[in-house]
Amino acid sequence: MKVSIKKIDIREICFDDLKKNVVEMGEQAFRAKQIWEWLWAKSAQNFDEMSNLSKALRDKLSSRFSINSVAISQSQLSADKTIKNTFRLHDNHIIEGVLIPTPERMTACVSSQVGCSLTCKFCATGYMERKRNLTAAEIYDQVVLIDKQSKQHYNQPLTNIVYMGMGEPLLNYANVLRSVERITADDGLNMAAKRITVSTAGIAKMIKKLGDDQVKFNLALSLHAANDSKRNEIMPINEQNSLRALAEALKYYYAKTKNPVTYEYIIFDNFNDGLTDAMELAKFCKHLPCKVNIIEYNPISFASFQNAEQDKTEIFAEYLRKQGIITNIRRSRGKDIDAACGQLAVKEK
16 A cells, blocks of 8 residues: 655755755765755646756656745735735635835735634624644735735735734744745845734733744734723733733833834724723823724624724824824724734635
8 A cells, every 4th residue: 555655845844854855865965055046936736847957856856845835816906906815725724914005105914824713803804713834934925925916916025024824923923933034034035124013912922932032023912902801802912911011021021122113003993982981092092102003993794893983083182192102093994805903814615
């Protein structure tokens, strides 16, 4: 009986292991650098694309390894020029990622997990089951595909990346950090770390680990309430990661990295949009240098939350500004195609 051997995705191994494999195949070590360049800088989707390698070497690679590349299954164009993509993975799971064009920047919003386990009450992804973590290469591929899309549609390359799609990045810590390493590497996409923002719902011990690892990218915390009882109500993760624990972790992170933090605050009608809420948020902001992005809510069918009234949002923001806190109001993009913040959710097909 023939036993099928599961091939390793070649992008899951490091350069030194690749070189070792190449030598084991009877090839010269310098071939590893050529293969590495095809995999990352040129984003080859199969070994046949590697035109400066012999057919024999390509066959050897193909017999030992796979390239589990990501493909766009569907794209939708919003009236505001936002493009939402459904990506199909090698095992037929699907995820979503978004290209957000503005006059100042071209931003890719990428996913880090298939689904999510955090069950935030206002987020469509939170109502999905978490199937698995994405590999570093699968995160990388989303960036490559959205960058290509940006050039094709708007004649501009990506300028920014946000890990704000499906999933909780800090629950896929190693793969997220490796994807950032490959995106910022000279032999990868060579993007500046300061152009990358990783957003978390708030896992205190992992925020401290970001500090220990002295990461160079930006950190955003999805806060949405600076009051434990309210935050528990909409974000169950707060029950194990209280505001006090998060404040302590963020102070530790800032001491290690000197990176200011962004607080994301979705503003809900008659829930977290009052003056008391603004005062609580201002108090929380005193812990370390930060800015606040107030985000317009995008209603979903699973939840009854509504966006706060515009005048209350303006009053809320103005109060924070008077406390010396940099505050922006972020208008939603891609609402008409369910591509806006909190709306990403897919059904298996």
